[in-house]
Amino acid sequence: MKFEIKSRRLVLVAALYFGAVLNLSLWRYLYRNLEITDPSGLIFALNLPLVLLAALTVIFSLLIWPYLARPALILLLLLSSAANYTMFQYGIFIDADMIRNIVQTNQREARDLVTAGGLIWLAFFGLLPALLVARLKIVYQPPWRETGGRLLIVAVCLAILGGSTVFFYKDYAFFGRNHKEMTRLINPANYLYATVRFFQLEALARREIVKIDEHARLAPYPDAGLTVFIMVVGETARSMNFSLNGYGRETNPELAREDLISFTDVTASGTATAIALPTMFSSQGRRDFNLTDIKYSENLLDLLQRAGYRVWWRENDDGCKGVCDRVPAEDMVKQGSEKYCDGSYCYDQVLIEGLEEHLKTLTQDTFIVLHTMGSHGPTYYKRYPAEFRRFTPTCDTGEVQTCDREAIVNTYDNTIVYTDHIVAQAIDILKKFPQYESGLLYVSDHGESLGENGVYLHGLPYSLAPAEQVKVPMVLWMSDHMKRSDHVDYECLRARKDRPLAHDNIFHSLLGLMEVRSTTYDQSLDLFQPCRTKPLP
Numbered sequence: 001m002k003f004e005i006k007s008r009r010l011v012l013v014a015a016l017y018f019g020a021v022l023n024l025s026l027w028r029y030l031y032r033n034l035e036i037t038d039p040s041g042l043i044f045a046l047n048l049p050l051v052l053l054a055a056l057t058v059i060f061s062l063l064i065w066p067y068l069a070r071p072a073l074i075l076l077l078l079l080s081s082a083a084n085y086t087m088f089q090y091g092i093f094i095d096a097d098m099i100r101n102i103v104q105t106n107q108r109e110a111r112d113l114v115t116a117g118g119l120i121w122l123a124f125f126g127l128l129p130a131l132l133v134a135r136l137k138i139v140y141q142p143p144w145r146e147t148g149g150r151l152l153i154v155a156v157c158l159a160i161l162g163g164s165t166v167f168f169y170k171d172y173a174f175f176g177r178n179h180k181e182m183t184r185l186i187n188p189a190n191y192l193y194a195t196v197r198f199f200q201l202e203a204l205a206r207r208e209i210v211k212i213d214e215h216a217r218l219a220p221y222p223d224a225g226l227t228v229f230i231m232v233v234g235e236t237a238r239s240m241n242f243s244l245n246g247y248g249r250e251t252n253p254e255l256a257r258e259d260l261i262s263f264t265d266v267t268a269s270g271t272a273t274a275i276a277l278p279t280m281f282s283s284q285g286r287r288d289f290n291l292t293d294i295k296y297s298e299n300l301l302d303l304l305q306r307a308g309y310r311v312w313w314r315e316n317d318d319g320c321k322g323v324c325d326r327v328p329a330e331d332m333v334k335q336g337s338e339k340y341c342d343g344s345y346c347y348d349q350v351l352i353e354g355l356e357e358h359l360k361t362l363t364q365d366t367f368i369v370l371h372t373m374g375s376h377g378p379t380y381y382k383r384y385p386a387e388f389r390r391f392t393p394t395c396d397t398g399e400v401q402t403c404d405r406e407a408i409v410n411t412y413d414n415t416i417v418y419t420d421h422i423v424a425q426a427i428d429i430l431k432k433f434p435q436y437e438s439g440l441l442y443v444s445d446h447g448e449s450l451g452e453n454g455v456y457l458h459g460l461p462y463s464l465a466p467a468e469q470v471k472v473p474m475v476l477w478m479s480d481h482m483k484r485s486d487h488v489d490y491e492c493l494r495a496r497k498d499r500p501l502a503h504d505n506i507f508h509s510l511l512g513l514m515e516v517r518s519t520t521y522d523q524s525l526d527l528f529q530p531c532r533t534k535p536l537p
Contacts, residue, residue: 003132003135003136004137004139005136005138005139006138007064007139007140007141007146008149008150008153010060010136011060011061011150011153012057014056014060014064015053015056015057015059015060016053018056018060018076018187018188019049019052019053019056021125022080022081022083022084022125022187022188023052023084023185023186023187024084024087024088025084025088025185025187026052026182026185026186026187028088029179029185030045030048030182033179033182034048034175035397044168044171044175050160050164051164052186054157054158054160054161055157055161055189057154058157058158061150061153061154061157062154064138066138066140069138070134070136070138073130073133074130074133074134076188077129077130077133078122078126078127079188079191080187080188081125081129082122082126083188083191084125084187085118085121087185089117093181093184093185094184094185094191094194095184095190095194096194096201098194099194099195099197099198103198170454170456173457174399174401174456175399178378178379178399209296209297209298209326210296210298211298211302212283212297212298212299212302212303212518212520213303213306213518213520214306215518216303216306216307216516216517216518217308217517217518218307218308218514218517219517219536221486221487221534222537223484223485224437224486224515225435225437225481225485226362226364226365226435227309227365227437227515228359228362228365228366228367228368228433228437228438229366229367229368229438229440229441229514230368230370230430230439230440231368231369231370231440231441231442231443231510232369232370232372232422232426232440232441232442232443233277233280233370233443233444234372234419234442234443234444234472234473235317235371235373235374235445236374236375236376236445236446236447236448236458237374237375237415237416237419237444237447237472238447238448238468238469238471238473239264239266239447239471239472239473240467240471241416242416242473243256244262244473244475245262245264245473249413251413251417251420252416252420253420254420254421254424255423255424255475257424258427259477260427260475260476261490261497262473262474262476263473263475263476263497263501264497264498265471265499265501266443266473266474266503267471267472267500267503268444268445268447268470268471269285269286269289269504270445270446270462271446271447271458271460271461271462272459273317273321273445273446275289276445276446276503277320277321277323278299278321278323279503280443280506280507281299281300281301281323281506282297282299282300282507283300283507283508283520284297285502285504286462286502286503286504299323299507300507301313301326301327301369302327303511303516303518303520304367304511304516305326305327307518308364308365309365309366309367309516310328310364310365310367311327311328311366311367311368311369312327312328312330312358312366312367312368312369313327313328313330313368313369313371314329314330314368314370314371315333316332316336316348316370316371316372316373317371317372317373324369332350333345333346336350336353337350337353339353340353345373347373347385347418348370348373348374348383348418348419349385349422351371351372351422352370352422352425352429355368355426356429356432359429359430359432359433360433362436367514370422370426372422374415374419375412375416375419375448377400377412377448377456377457377458378398378400378456378457379398380395380400380414380415381394381395381396381414383414383415383418384415384417384418388414388417388418389414390413390414390417391409391410391411391414391417394407394410394411394414395411396411400456401451401456408450408451409450412448423440423442423475426440427440427477430477431479434479434480434481436481437479437482437485437486438479439477439478439479439482439513440475440476440477440478441475441476441506441510442474442475442476443472443473443475444472444473444474445472446458446470446472447467447468447469447471448468448469449468449469474501478490486513486515486528486532487532487533487534488513488528488532488533489531489533490531492530492531493527493531496527496530496531504525505525505526507525508521508522508523509526509527511526512526513528515536515537517536
């Protein structure tokens, strides 16, 4: 028995079925996480299914054509019903790692996953609709009319998507930022993208790491002592909110008491951590940046380690983006004290925990990276303990677009005050070891928009990004021992603090300061070079 249906009607039916029935996990997630507190929130909530339906209609408009429609729909129904079941029943999110797990599942594990309930679910939501599709007689119009009709459908759907983006940009941006995992529930886009990404990663994984200088060596000055240097990588801190740089509020009360240099005109290499962090440690500048090449190329930490430094990375953000893959690293969320961590998040104070005890045991030159959570938004209010709630009222929600700007800035500035405390504590610890050549560099990965011109958060295309997202703080502290032994004129550096610098300077400046000779070193990008009283050996 054959069932007859017009092609354009089938497009709509397929979009409705996949959107309403095969995305149960998505709707459950939205029900649990979408906060509706006012009429605008309700309108945004009602717009979500319309956007999903429009996107799915576009997809099926491209799939439902003679010879392609039936096999494509049957395959998608079977796969999507399986994905729907596993997501809904087990609460999983589908990404490239999950596809890898599926590919690597053996027969015993597969058998363990097969249950009566699962088979009933798959039969009802996947197999029966697939059998129905197999018996369908799809009626198409003449090619030119069919094509014209599809183009009209796609145009209407794209208009809906474009209009939703324009009218609900802030809502989608903020909800998406705070719930990045949601995209891993959108069926079937999640497993289709994840599968492609899995094979991309598998191909990349077979690449060898490119060694940028196999002969990097330590060439210290004759009067050099044991060196310990701490690099604190900030998160989402913007230069203009540092009182060290002239901000009207006292956001750096502790660092203001230190003999340090705050560089006032530093440009980030990206507007997101995934780009800015790898570039910061790479010999490649922003102009030559290629994320794939950087991921599979050695960086500053590799050269320091090869030259004889003990490198130690302490992680409290969302990962080191491949930078620390070949050096000892510590995940503070997994290993940190319960005093500062709750199992999924840690205050940055955890990075300081045990640091002094570690420095007491040093027997070789050491380079330490503390990767902070810093001012990561939009939940700024979660980034600091209650005692650092200096500026009020605060915006105690992830939906920061619903707060007035004063509350947003207050909350953000509190994160800067807490960062100030963490960096000052690290300096205080270094001061306890005057026998070391010690120093500290704090620099943020990128900045943040706090509502200026209606823009929030970060991640805009670099060419369009405002100064709030690309101008970052950079603070240097050096012990008297390091100034003397490394022959650096501190006052000369201070006099140059307002000169333009960028993330591009970090690799070469630290390579020179750590007295490592390498063919990758570019003297013109070493910020210390103009202020050395004695040439590098």
